[in-house]
Amino acid sequence: MTVVISLILAIVLVALDQLVKHWVVANVALNTAHPLIPHVLALTNLRNYGAAWSILEGQQWFFSVVTVVALAVILYLFYRWR
Known part of the structure; x- marks a missing residue:
């Protein structure tokens, strides 16, 4: 039951993240901010072509490979410990 709740929570959070984006x-507008709570919280539209703080900018192939490998490992672990 805990696994189901965790999976549902993960799906909801990913969906919420994508909806906000x-x-x-x-x-x-690009490079501007929309304040939600003035002087406390704002949403800003910026472009980042790398990872955190633009690390490895322009290396999308690397992130694709890492994603595929991570998913393969997770699926293997789910299968092994089902």
Whole structure:
């Protein structure tokens, strides 16, 4: 039961993350901010072509490979410890 709840929570959080990103792209101009709570919290539309702090900028192939390997490992672990 805990696994099901965790999976549902993960799906909801990923969906919420993607919805917020879509809203920002559609409603906030590039390189500007939309304040949610003035002087406390704002959503900013920026482009990052790398990882955190633009590390490995322009190396999308690397992130694709890492993602595929990570998914393969996770699926293997799920299968092994089912």
